[in-house]
Structures are given as structure tokens and as C-alpha cells.
Amino acid sequence: MTSPSSVGDPLMGFQRVVTQDRVAAYADASGDHNPIHLDEEFAATTRFERRIAHGMLSLAFVWEMMSANYPDDWHKGGTVKTRFTSPVVPGEEVEVGGSVKRLRNVGGEDFIECDVSVTRPNGEKALTGSATVPLSRMSVRD
Amino acid sequence: MNPEERSEAMDAAYKLLETPRAHLRVKFEQTEDSVLLWYRDDVLTGVLLDQSGMNAASAMAVALGVEIPRTGESVEVLASTGLLHRVLALSDLDFRNPSSFELANHLVDEAVDMQRVARRSGESGSPMDLSELESGMEFGPYVIDLTQADTDAYIDATGDSDGAKGFGGRVHPLHLDAFVLSKLIAEIGIVENRIETVHAGQQMTVYKQVWPGDLVVANSTLKSCSNRRGSIWAVFETTFTEETEDRVAVSSSTIIMMP
Numbered sequence: 220m221t222s223p224s225s226v227g228d229p230l231m232g233f234q235r236v237v238t239q240d241r242v243a244a245y246a247d248a249s250g251d252h253n254p255i256h257l258d259e260e261f262a263a264t265t266r267f268e269r270r271i272a273h274g275m276l277s278l279a280f281v282w283e284m285m286s287a288n289y290p291d292d293w294h295k296g297g298t299v300k301t302r303f304t305s306p307v308v309p310g311e312e313v314e315v316g317g318s319v320k321r322l323r324n325v326g327g328e329d330f331i332e333c334d335v336s337v338t339r340p341n342g343e344k345a346l347t348g349s350a351t352v353p354l355s356r357m358s359v360r361d
Numbered sequence: 362m363n364p365e366e367r368s369e370a371m372d373a374a375y376k377l378l379e380t381p382r383a384h385l386r387v388k389f390e391q392t393e394d395s396v397l398l399w400y401r402d403d404v405l406t407g408v409l410l411d412q413s414g415m416n417a418a419s420a421m422a423v424a425l426g427v428e429i430p431r432t433g434e435s436v437e438v439l440a441s442t443g444l445l446h447r448v449l450a451l452s453d454l455d456f457r458n459p460s461s462f463e464l465a466n467h468l469v470d471e472a473v474d475m476q477r478v479a480r481r482s483g484e485s486g487s488p489m490d491l492s493e494l495e496s497g498m499e500f501g502p503y504v505i506d507l508t509q510a511d512t513d514a515y516i517d518a519t520g521d522s523d524g525a526k527g528f529g530g531r532v533h534p535l536h537l538d539a540f541v542l543s544k545l546i547a548e549i550g551i552v553e554n555r556i557e558t559v560h561a562g563q564q565m566t567v568y569k570q571v572w573p574g575d576l577v578v579a580n581s582t583l584k585s586c587s588n589r590r591g592s593i594w595a596v597f598e599t600t601f602t603e604e605t606e607d608r609v610a611v612s613s614s615t616i617i618m619m620p
Contacts, residue, residue: 249539249540280534298565
């Protein structure tokens with residue numbers, strides 16, 4: 220696969236169903252047992268009125284997308300700047316996507332900056348932001 | 362370990378300590394006849410279990426902030442090179458000489474001051490009150506020591522079926538961040554006090570990859586904290602470093618709490 224490298228190139232995205240089981244598994248794996256993700260009774264008292272998925276889970280989807288699109292460079296160092304703009308509710312299938320926003324050269328280093336997003340079935344963005352791939356930035360310990 | 366062996370080990374140990382480091386994972390072990398301090402596969406120092414050696418071992422334990430392990434057992438300790446200098450010096454004291462006790466007290470006092478202990482670990486003690494939060498407050502250090510199973514579980518939980526290939530056995534960088542977030546929310550009392558929260562934003566820059574078994578230490582600072590219409594907006598900045606002091610990643614987390 221050729222990595223997207225021109226402004227406007229779409230990133231290869233994917234859809235993923237966020238089940239409550241996945242949220243529970245993520246809570247166990249990450250250690251984040253915030254009741255807003257797990258406790259139905261507590262979640263009903265919050266502004267969301269139901270359990271919501273971890274924002275970090277949506278960010279993990281973005282990380283996975285960047286890893287798939289830039290397999291040689293993303294793991295050598297990458298930056299994400301994201302806002303969680305709407306909660307993902309368990310049961311929803313989200314769409315993870317993005318596109319190349321611009322190419323930059325800073326101090327002799329090349330960067331590809333991408334717009335990234337996670338979109339809920341109703342069209343609301345659960346996550347928006349940018350992901351920057353620094354090409355040839357750091358040494359890799361293999 | 363006799364004095365000659367200790368002298369030889371300490372020569373190598375002092376070379377190791379020439380490079381100041383905030384976090385070295387050492388092992389404090391009691392064998393049938395000695396108390397030993399290890400770093401990886403090398404003994405840094407040790408004392409025989411005679412009367413003088415037991416005094417030294419006791420002082421070393423206090424300096425390290427642990428109990429002397431039982432015979433055949435060991436305990437891992439995270440210590441700075443400065444603290445280890447004191448522990449090495451303690452191991453070299455001859456407690457048959459009464460003046461050694463005075464010097465030992467001095468060294469132990471210095472070491473205790475240097476102990477890098479998680480001051481308000483989310484796993485022990487009561488969570489803090491939100492009213493205590495103020496900008497500049499430091500959290501951690503949090504020691505992250507993930508196994509391959511931990512790493513695999515994290516990647517599986519995200520549903521990344523190709524994760525093993527994509528990460529090649531490496532620790533998912535977001536796993537480091539998620540680990541610290543879990544500690545922070547516990548420390549702040551979000552879980553115990555069931556405080557409604559919104560994770561509003563997240564930034565992370567990765568500088569170096571880490572592998573299961575690598576020791577990573579995270580230090581967080583409450584960069585800003587403001588009250589907006591009854592909600593507390595907190596921005597935590599976290600720096601992740603290896604025991605070599607190499608920077609692994611930095612992150613920033615914006616959390617809104619509605620007490």
C-alpha cells in the first residue's frame with residue numbers, strides 16, 4: 220500500500236462497532252474504571268443519561284488508522300491533537316477517517332499533517348483533530 | 362559477599378552511577394548468608410549477615426524505603442542514582458566502629474529525603490478532594506511496567522485485529538497514557554466519589570518506542586485548573602521517561618469534572 224502523501228488524499232479508514240463489552244474490555248485493559256463508562260445506574264444521572272465509551276478508545280481507533288496508513292513512519296513517532304466533541308454510545312458503529320491536510324518541512328524534517336475524525340452514526344463527530352507523521356524523525360530500536 | 366567481592370562490585374556500581382538517573386529499578390535480596398543489591402544481572406553491593414552487616418542491611422533497607430526481604434526473597438525498588446550512592450556508602454560502613462552509626466544516620470536521612478515514592482498513589486490512601494486541585498500540582502511518579510499480556514490485552518480491547526502486526530510486540534503508546542489517566546482519575550477521587558467527568562481533549566507526541574518489560578516512569582503536572590460555571594476544567598501534562606532518562610512521550614489531557 221502507498222501511504223497517502225498529497226494534500227487531499229484520503230486516509231484508509233474503517234468502521235468499528237463499539238459494544239459495551241468492548242468498553243468493559245478497554246476499562247480492564249487500561250485500568251480506567253470511571254463509572255460513566257461502566258455503571259448504568261450512575262451514567263443515567265449524568266448529562267449523557269447513559270454509559271459512554273472512553274474517549275481514549277476513539278483515539279485508539281485513530282492511532283490504528285494512522286498505523287495502517289503510515290506503517291513505516293507512524294511508529295517512529297507521531298503526534299495527535301484531538302478533541303472529544305461528542306460521546307460514543309455503546310452499540311454505535313463509528314466511522315474512522317481522515318485526509319492529508321498539508322505537508323510541512325520544519326528544520327529539514329518532513330511532516331505529513333492529517334485531519335482525523337471519528338464519526339457517529341448520526342453524523343456527529345465524536346473526535347476531531349490532527350495527526351502528524353514525522354518522517355525520518357527518530358531512531359527505531361528494532 | 363565478602364569485603365573484597367563487595368569492593369569489586371562497588372567499583373562497577375559507581376561506574377553505573379556516574380550517569381545521574383532519576384529511576385533505576387534495583388532488586389534488594391536476602392540470601393542464606395548475605396543481603397544483596399542488584400541492578401539487572403549485576404550485584405551492586407552486598408553485606409554479610411554478621412552483626413555489622415545486619416546493621417548495614419537495616420540501614421540500606423530504610424534508605425531504600427523497604428523492609429529487608431525474607432531469606433530467599435527479594436523486593437524491587439525504584440531509586441535514583443543519588444539515593445543509590447547513599448545505599449552503597451551504607452553497605453561499606455563497618456558498624457563495629459561506633460562512629461559509623463552517626464554517619465549511617467546522616468546517609469539514611471539524606472536517602473529518605475530522596476526516596477521517589479508516589480506521594481498519593483491511587484492504589485493506596487484516600488483520594489484527594491477536588492478543592493485541593495491547583496495549577497502546578499504534581500502527580501506521580503507513576504511506574505509503568507507493562508507485560509506482553511497487558512500490551513496484547515490493550516490492543517485486543519481496541520478491536521485492532523491487525524494490532525500484533527502493526528505494533529510488532531511494542532507497547533501501544535496510548536496504553537501508557539491510558540494507564541496514567543486511570544491513576545489520575547483514581548487519585549482525584551473520580552472513581553471513588555463517582556464524579557461526573559468529560560474527557561474533552563487529548564494530545565500525545567511519541568519520541569521513542571517501548572517494549573513490554575521496559576520500565577517507564579510518568580510524571581504529571583496539573584498545568585491549569587479553572588472553575589467554569591461550577592465545572593472544573595483541568596489540563597494535565599504528562600512526561601514519560603525511561604530509566605535511562607530518555608524521553609518516551611509527552612501528553613496533555615483535558616478533563617472536565619462536574620462535582
